[in-house]
Amino acid sequence: MDYLQSAEKAAREAGKYILSNLGRTKQISFKSKESNLVTEVDKKSEELIIESLLKDFPDFDILAEESGASSTKNSEYMWVIDPLDGTTNFAHGLPIFSVSIGLIKGNEVIAGVVYDPTRDHLFSAAKGKGAFLNGKKLSVSKTKEIKKSLLVTGFPYNVEENPDFCFERFVIMTKNSRAVRRLGSAALDFAYVAAGIFDGFWEVKLNPWDIAAGLLLVKEAGGKVTNFKGEESDIFNPQILASNGHIHDKMIELLALAEQIQLSV
Ligand code: IPD
Numbered sequence: 001m002d003y004l005q006s007a008e009k010a011a012r013e014a015g016k017y018i019l020s021n022l023g024r025t026k027q028i029s030f031k032s033k034e035s036n037l038v039t040e041v042d043k044k045s046e047e048l049i050i051e052s053l054l055k056d057f058p059d060f061d062i063l064a065e066e067s068g069a070s071s072t073k074n075s076e077y078m079w080v081i082d083p084l085d086g087t088t089n090f091a092h093g094l095p096i097f098s099v100s101i102g103l104i105k106g107n108e109v110i111a112g113v114v115y116d117p118t119r120d121h122l123f124s125a126a127k128g129k130g131a132f133l134n135g136k137k138l139s140v141s142k143t144k145e146i147k148k149s150l151l152v153t154g155f156p157y158n159v160e161e162n163p164d165f166c167f168e169r170f171v172i173m174t175k176n177s178r179a180v181r182r183l184g185s186a187a188l189d190f191a192y193v194a195a196g197i198f199d200g201f202w203e204v205k206l207n208p209w210d211i212a213a214g215l216l217l218v219k220e221a222g223g224k225v226t227n228f229k230g231e232e233s234d235i236f237n238p239q240i241l242a243s244n245g246h247i248h249d250k251m252i253e254l255l256a257l258a259e260q261i262q263l264s265v
Protein backbone atom coordinates (compact mmCIF):
# COMPACT_ATOMS: atom_id res chain seq x y z
CA MET A 1 0.00 0.00 0.00
CA ASP A 2 1.36 3.46 -0.88
CA TYR A 3 1.05 6.63 1.22
CA LEU A 4 -1.93 7.96 -0.64
CA GLN A 5 -3.88 4.71 -0.48
CA SER A 6 -3.21 4.55 3.24
CA ALA A 7 -4.38 8.15 3.78
CA GLU A 8 -7.47 7.58 1.62
CA LYS A 9 -8.43 4.47 3.57
CA ALA A 10 -8.05 6.26 6.91
CA ALA A 11 -9.97 9.34 5.70
CA ARG A 12 -12.86 7.25 4.37
CA GLU A 13 -13.13 5.26 7.60
CA ALA A 14 -13.13 8.42 9.70
CA GLY A 15 -15.54 10.17 7.33
CA LYS A 16 -18.01 7.30 7.57
CA TYR A 17 -17.85 7.46 11.34
CA ILE A 18 -18.32 11.26 11.39
CA LEU A 19 -21.28 11.11 9.01
CA SER A 20 -23.01 8.47 11.10
CA ASN A 21 -22.92 10.95 13.98
CA LEU A 22 -24.20 14.00 12.10
CA GLY A 23 -27.30 15.43 13.71
CA ARG A 24 -26.98 13.33 16.87
CA THR A 25 -26.67 14.99 20.24
CA LYS A 26 -23.01 15.41 20.88
CA GLN A 27 -20.95 15.98 23.92
CA ILE A 28 -19.35 19.33 23.26
CA SER A 29 -16.45 20.70 25.25
CA PHE A 30 -14.52 23.90 24.78
CA LYS A 31 -10.83 24.24 24.09
CA SER A 32 -10.16 27.84 25.06
CA LYS A 33 -13.43 29.68 24.80
CA GLU A 34 -17.02 29.05 23.78
CA SER A 35 -16.40 29.47 20.08
CA ASN A 36 -13.61 26.87 20.04
CA LEU A 37 -15.51 23.60 20.26
CA VAL A 38 -14.41 20.03 20.29
CA THR A 39 -16.77 17.06 20.23
CA GLU A 40 -16.21 13.44 21.13
CA VAL A 41 -16.50 12.80 17.37
CA ASP A 42 -13.34 14.84 16.69
CA LYS A 43 -11.46 12.73 19.20
CA LYS A 44 -12.78 9.35 18.07
CA SER A 45 -12.18 10.25 14.42
CA GLU A 46 -8.58 11.09 15.27
CA GLU A 47 -8.12 7.76 17.07
CA LEU A 48 -9.45 5.86 14.06
CA ILE A 49 -7.15 7.71 11.66
CA ILE A 50 -4.03 7.28 13.75
CA GLU A 51 -4.69 3.59 14.32
CA SER A 52 -5.21 3.01 10.61
CA LEU A 53 -2.11 4.97 9.51
CA LEU A 54 0.15 3.40 12.12
CA LYS A 55 -0.97 -0.05 11.02
CA ASP A 56 0.37 0.71 7.53
CA PHE A 57 3.40 2.82 8.52
CA PRO A 58 4.32 2.07 12.15
CA ASP A 59 7.53 4.12 12.07
CA PHE A 60 6.13 7.45 10.91
CA ASP A 61 5.68 10.44 13.22
CA ILE A 62 2.22 11.85 13.83
CA LEU A 63 1.03 15.40 14.43
CA ALA A 64 -2.71 15.57 15.01
CA GLU A 65 -4.95 18.39 16.18
CA GLU A 66 -6.46 16.80 19.26
CA SER A 67 -3.58 14.69 20.54
CA GLY A 68 -0.61 16.71 19.30
CA ALA A 69 2.66 14.99 18.50
CA SER A 70 1.74 11.48 19.62
CA SER A 71 4.21 9.37 17.71
CA THR A 72 7.68 10.83 17.87
CA LYS A 73 10.07 8.36 16.33
CA ASN A 74 12.29 10.94 14.70
CA SER A 75 11.18 9.72 11.34
CA GLU A 76 11.70 12.00 8.33
CA TYR A 77 8.02 11.31 7.56
CA MET A 78 5.17 12.84 9.54
CA TRP A 79 1.41 12.47 9.09
CA VAL A 80 -0.36 15.75 9.80
CA ILE A 81 -4.01 15.18 10.67
CA ASP A 82 -7.15 17.23 11.13
CA PRO A 83 -9.70 14.58 12.14
CA LEU A 84 -12.68 16.91 11.58
CA ASP A 85 -12.15 20.22 9.87
CA GLY A 86 -15.30 22.27 10.32
CA THR A 87 -16.20 21.25 13.86
CA THR A 88 -18.51 24.21 14.43
CA ASN A 89 -20.48 23.33 11.28
CA PHE A 90 -20.63 19.68 12.30
CA ALA A 91 -21.76 20.49 15.85
CA HIS A 92 -24.62 22.57 14.44
CA GLY A 93 -25.62 19.96 11.85
CA LEU A 94 -24.36 22.00 8.88
CA PRO A 95 -23.02 19.48 6.35
CA ILE A 96 -19.81 21.28 5.42
CA PHE A 97 -16.82 19.58 6.99
CA SER A 98 -13.98 17.28 6.06
CA VAL A 99 -11.15 15.05 7.17
CA SER A 100 -7.67 16.21 6.23
CA ILE A 101 -4.55 14.04 6.16
CA GLY A 102 -1.20 15.21 4.82
CA LEU A 103 2.17 13.51 4.78
CA ILE A 104 5.30 15.62 5.07
CA LYS A 105 8.88 14.62 4.44
CA GLY A 106 11.21 17.15 6.00
CA ASN A 107 9.16 20.32 5.59
CA GLU A 108 7.54 19.38 2.33
CA VAL A 109 4.09 17.89 1.81
CA ILE A 110 4.37 14.83 -0.40
CA ALA A 111 0.84 13.41 -0.19
CA GLY A 112 -2.51 14.75 0.90
CA VAL A 113 -6.15 13.77 1.14
CA VAL A 114 -9.21 15.86 1.97
CA TYR A 115 -12.41 13.86 2.31
CA ASP A 116 -15.91 15.33 2.44
CA PRO A 117 -18.12 12.46 3.61
CA THR A 118 -21.40 14.32 3.00
CA ARG A 119 -20.77 14.35 -0.76
CA ASP A 120 -18.39 11.40 -0.92
CA HIS A 121 -15.76 13.75 -2.35
CA LEU A 122 -12.25 12.41 -2.04
CA PHE A 123 -9.65 15.03 -3.01
CA SER A 124 -6.15 13.60 -3.30
CA ALA A 125 -2.70 14.64 -4.42
CA ALA A 126 0.78 13.19 -4.50
CA LYS A 127 3.78 15.39 -5.18
CA GLY A 128 4.49 15.65 -8.90
CA LYS A 129 1.50 13.50 -9.83
CA GLY A 130 -1.41 15.99 -9.96
CA ALA A 131 -4.53 16.53 -7.89
CA PHE A 132 -7.74 14.54 -8.22
CA LEU A 133 -11.36 14.48 -7.11
CA ASN A 134 -12.68 10.92 -6.99
CA GLY A 135 -10.04 9.99 -9.57
CA LYS A 136 -10.76 12.91 -11.94
CA LYS A 137 -7.85 15.28 -12.57
CA LEU A 138 -8.26 18.78 -11.15
CA SER A 139 -7.10 22.15 -12.44
CA VAL A 140 -7.37 25.56 -10.86
CA SER A 141 -9.60 28.15 -12.55
CA LYS A 142 -8.48 30.40 -15.39
CA THR A 143 -10.04 33.58 -14.00
CA LYS A 144 -7.68 36.51 -14.44
CA GLU A 145 -9.68 39.38 -13.01
CA ILE A 146 -10.28 39.84 -9.33
CA LYS A 147 -13.66 41.45 -10.09
CA LYS A 148 -14.81 38.17 -11.65
CA SER A 149 -13.35 36.03 -8.87
CA LEU A 150 -15.16 34.00 -6.24
CA LEU A 151 -13.05 34.02 -3.10
CA VAL A 152 -13.21 32.29 0.26
CA THR A 153 -11.80 32.96 3.69
CA GLY A 154 -12.14 31.86 7.27
CA PHE A 155 -11.62 33.42 10.67
CA PRO A 156 -9.58 32.21 13.62
CA TYR A 157 -11.24 31.43 16.96
CA ASN A 158 -10.03 34.73 18.46
CA VAL A 159 -11.66 36.66 15.61
CA GLU A 160 -13.16 39.23 18.00
CA GLU A 161 -9.61 40.48 18.65
CA ASN A 162 -9.28 41.12 14.91
CA PRO A 163 -5.85 39.44 14.66
CA ASP A 164 -3.73 40.37 11.65
CA PHE A 165 -6.33 42.78 10.21
CA CYS A 166 -8.73 39.96 9.45
CA PHE A 167 -11.81 42.21 9.33
CA GLU A 168 -10.12 44.84 7.16
CA ARG A 169 -8.92 42.16 4.76
CA PHE A 170 -12.46 40.75 4.53
CA VAL A 171 -13.90 44.18 3.69
CA ILE A 172 -11.33 44.94 0.97
CA MET A 173 -11.71 41.55 -0.68
CA THR A 174 -15.50 41.75 -0.58
CA LYS A 175 -15.45 45.16 -2.25
CA ASN A 176 -13.07 44.08 -4.99
CA SER A 177 -14.21 40.56 -5.96
CA ARG A 178 -17.43 39.01 -7.23
CA ALA A 179 -18.10 37.59 -3.76
CA VAL A 180 -16.39 36.19 -0.69
CA ARG A 181 -17.68 33.00 0.93
CA ARG A 182 -16.92 31.58 4.35
CA LEU A 183 -17.41 27.82 4.48
CA GLY A 184 -15.89 26.97 7.87
CA SER A 185 -13.57 24.20 6.68
CA ALA A 186 -10.15 25.42 5.57
CA ALA A 187 -9.28 22.03 4.07
CA LEU A 188 -12.33 22.27 1.79
CA ASP A 189 -11.48 25.88 0.95
CA PHE A 190 -8.13 24.69 -0.41
CA ALA A 191 -9.75 21.72 -2.17
CA TYR A 192 -12.26 24.00 -3.92
CA VAL A 193 -9.44 26.25 -5.12
CA ALA A 194 -7.76 23.12 -6.53
CA ALA A 195 -11.05 22.17 -8.21
CA GLY A 196 -11.38 25.60 -9.87
CA ILE A 197 -14.53 26.47 -7.89
CA PHE A 198 -12.93 29.21 -5.85
CA ASP A 199 -10.36 31.43 -7.54
CA GLY A 200 -8.62 32.32 -4.30
CA PHE A 201 -8.51 31.61 -0.56
CA TRP A 202 -6.79 33.49 2.24
CA GLU A 203 -6.73 33.10 5.99
CA VAL A 204 -4.66 34.91 8.63
CA LYS A 205 -4.07 32.13 11.13
CA LEU A 206 -4.16 28.46 10.26
CA ASN A 207 -2.58 25.44 11.89
CA PRO A 208 -0.40 22.81 10.19
CA TRP A 209 -3.28 20.29 10.16
CA ASP A 210 -5.58 22.79 8.39
CA ILE A 211 -2.96 23.39 5.73
CA ALA A 212 -0.98 20.21 4.98
CA ALA A 213 -3.19 18.30 2.53
CA GLY A 214 -4.82 21.41 1.02
CA LEU A 215 -1.54 23.11 0.19
CA LEU A 216 -0.45 20.17 -1.94
CA LEU A 217 -3.87 19.91 -3.63
CA VAL A 218 -3.69 23.52 -4.81
CA LYS A 219 -0.08 23.26 -5.99
CA GLU A 220 -0.69 20.00 -7.83
CA ALA A 221 -3.75 21.51 -9.52
CA GLY A 222 -1.51 24.26 -10.92
CA GLY A 223 -2.20 26.93 -8.30
CA LYS A 224 0.00 28.99 -6.03
CA VAL A 225 0.35 28.99 -2.22
CA THR A 226 2.30 31.67 -0.36
CA ASN A 227 2.06 33.98 2.64
CA PHE A 228 0.59 37.48 2.17
CA LYS A 229 3.94 38.79 0.93
CA GLY A 230 4.13 36.24 -1.83
CA GLU A 231 6.83 34.21 -0.11
CA GLU A 232 6.79 30.42 -0.39
CA SER A 233 4.69 28.90 2.41
CA ASP A 234 5.05 25.74 4.41
CA ILE A 235 2.57 24.17 6.83
CA PHE A 236 4.07 25.96 9.84
CA ASN A 237 3.35 29.41 8.39
CA PRO A 238 -0.08 30.50 9.69
CA GLN A 239 -0.75 33.09 6.94
CA ILE A 240 -2.10 31.43 3.84
CA LEU A 241 -2.87 32.77 0.40
CA ALA A 242 -3.85 30.11 -2.13
CA SER A 243 -5.03 30.99 -5.61
CA ASN A 244 -5.21 30.02 -9.27
CA GLY A 245 -1.96 31.99 -9.73
CA HIS A 246 -3.48 34.57 -12.09
CA ILE A 247 -5.05 36.70 -9.36
CA HIS A 248 -2.29 36.09 -6.80
CA ASP A 249 -0.46 39.43 -7.16
CA LYS A 250 -3.72 41.36 -7.07
CA MET A 251 -4.73 39.52 -3.90
CA ILE A 252 -1.36 40.35 -2.31
CA GLU A 253 -1.86 44.00 -3.23
CA LEU A 254 -5.34 44.09 -1.68
CA LEU A 255 -4.29 42.19 1.44
CA ALA A 256 -1.55 44.77 1.98
CA LEU A 257 -3.92 47.68 1.33
CA ALA A 258 -6.17 46.35 4.07
CA GLU A 259 -3.48 47.13 6.64
CA GLN A 260 -3.88 50.82 5.86
CA ILE A 261 -7.63 51.24 6.14
CA GLN A 262 -9.59 52.07 9.24
CA LEU A 263 -12.92 50.45 9.83
CA SER A 264 -15.60 52.63 11.26
CA VAL A 265 -17.26 49.73 13.11
C1 IPD B 1 -11.25 25.58 11.56
C2 IPD B 1 -11.80 25.62 10.16
C3 IPD B 1 -12.20 27.02 9.77
C4 IPD B 1 -11.05 27.99 9.93
C5 IPD B 1 -10.47 27.93 11.33
C6 IPD B 1 -10.07 26.50 11.67
P1 IPD B 1 -11.59 23.28 12.95
O1 IPD B 1 -10.81 24.26 11.88
O2 IPD B 1 -10.87 25.16 9.23
O3 IPD B 1 -12.60 27.09 8.42
O4 IPD B 1 -11.52 29.29 9.66
O5 IPD B 1 -9.33 28.79 11.35
O6 IPD B 1 -9.53 26.46 12.96
O7 IPD B 1 -11.41 23.85 14.29
O8 IPD B 1 -13.00 23.20 12.52
O9 IPD B 1 -10.83 22.00 12.76
Ligand code: CA
Nearest residue numbers: 082085086210
Ligand atom coordinates in the same frame (compact mmCIF):
# COMPACT_ATOMS: atom_id res chain seq x y z
CA1 CA C 1 -9.14 22.65 11.27
Ligand code: CA
Nearest residue numbers: 065082084085
Ligand atom coordinates in the same frame (compact mmCIF):
# COMPACT_ATOMS: atom_id res chain seq x y z
CA1 CA D 1 -10.44 20.02 13.58
